[in-house]
Amino acid sequence: MPEVFVVRSLDEIRFWSRIMKEHSLFLKLGFRCEDTQLINEANYYYKLFEGIEQRAHAFTVNTDAQTIRQFNVEVSTAASYIWAFKRKLLGLILTCQLPGANNFPLLVDHTSREANYFRNRLIELNEGKLEPVQDAIIDENVFFLRIMADHAKFISHLLDPSERKLVQQANDFSHDFDQLLFQARDLDSMRPQSQTGPILTQFLDQNRVSVKSLRDFKKAAKDLIDACKIKSIIHPLLADHVFREAERFLAIIDMFEATLTGKPAVFAEQHH
Structure with a gap:
């Protein structure tokens, strides 16, 4: 259905182009003053994805599907x-060519995984080769559970060490999501026998509970950072960034559950 293709394509681009834009800023903030070439490259990607984001919001659900298909090609290339x-x-980081810079290797890897996910989503939409829902449930959860586990680790390491209670909470979330990720990978290796309705429904229910808890923790941390009530080196935009990704994961879980239970699966546009 052309309208569904347009809606889903624009939703992906509006969400992830903003994420890519913000990645460019966060990476730039971690460079040293002398890393002018890397700073310039980060600025280039910030402007590139800012422009993509603006163009995506200028399109509507009534935009011609072929126009959106061409846009998807352009954005997937970016x-x-x-x-x-x-x-x-x-x-460069792993070969010790940027000593003293402040980008964790795992954070850089994390952002690259999200770029690859974004690219693949657009290619799949253009080719009309979306996975069967049972496969998509496992694959999307494996991807996002690792993203959530990473977020908890970043929060723990960017909080001031004196914020002992918050650091412990972040570490607890890291452990929780590591365990959920191991469970998801176990389901993955048991495919296709593991892909029964009851097992997948329980899988989604269990993940939702933990994602909601982490989402609420991120929201509380974001509010505390905005109010300058905690000690950290977390950029306020980064706090909002990881909160939005948790919200995204919850929306995907809800969409999958609606599909499994036979309800109409509506991929509604989110606030970006």
């Missing part, structure tokens, strides 16, 4: 380029 930039940066 996602490929920022992925390559992030992998280059990861290589």
